[in-house]
Amino acid sequence: MPDNASKAYEASKNVQRFVFPDSQGERKFAEDLDAADEVVVYAKLPRAFQIPTPVGSYAPDWAIAFKRGSVRHVFFVAETKGTMYTMEISGVEKAKIRCAEKLFDEASTSDVRYHQVADYDDLLQWVGRLE
Template identity: 50%
Template structure:
């Protein structure tokens, strides 16, 4: 079993575990903002084993996030973090998987779970509001 690279670990308060292993600087920045947000109740970096089957291959979103809204926890968000929001920067196959995920969540949740691609916490909050 390979050892974890703890240089990619971030100490977390609102994550389901004490530390979050991130894949990029963008994800580390995202974790820091989730962790200091008063709106975030809990979040999880989704494991590689969590995937959505699509016609172009399995798709693994990055995050599941639960928000506090008023006194009720009811906004749930599945997010994919990308350093750039430009579709020109996303490979076509990845773009297809993301579009399939949008349709998947729209079909199965009736707006109870929101899904989108974000480049950071600010974009996430725009979509949740």
């Protein structure tokens, strides 16, 4: 059982029945994903899903599939840190995020993207830039 089980959120579009957010911001993000017509499915990625970087392993927060046209999807891997993220995270964590950005930039196709976002509205702005 996750450490944050008491904060579990019963989701409708998550790949699992419950989301275990690490913060109120993540809970709000999950609620917004569930309410969004353009979101097909999403996952709060487990901490075990890690990307090795030169400064340590990094675990992105979310994977999200959006509707695009009638059949295609845009897949988005997101890191949520809230609006004051630069003040809340350490230099090492910032370096890990920069490494992840570089990895996803090099590995991304037009249908798969990574970005750090403050909230769902911020995410929609980035997704809109892909179309």
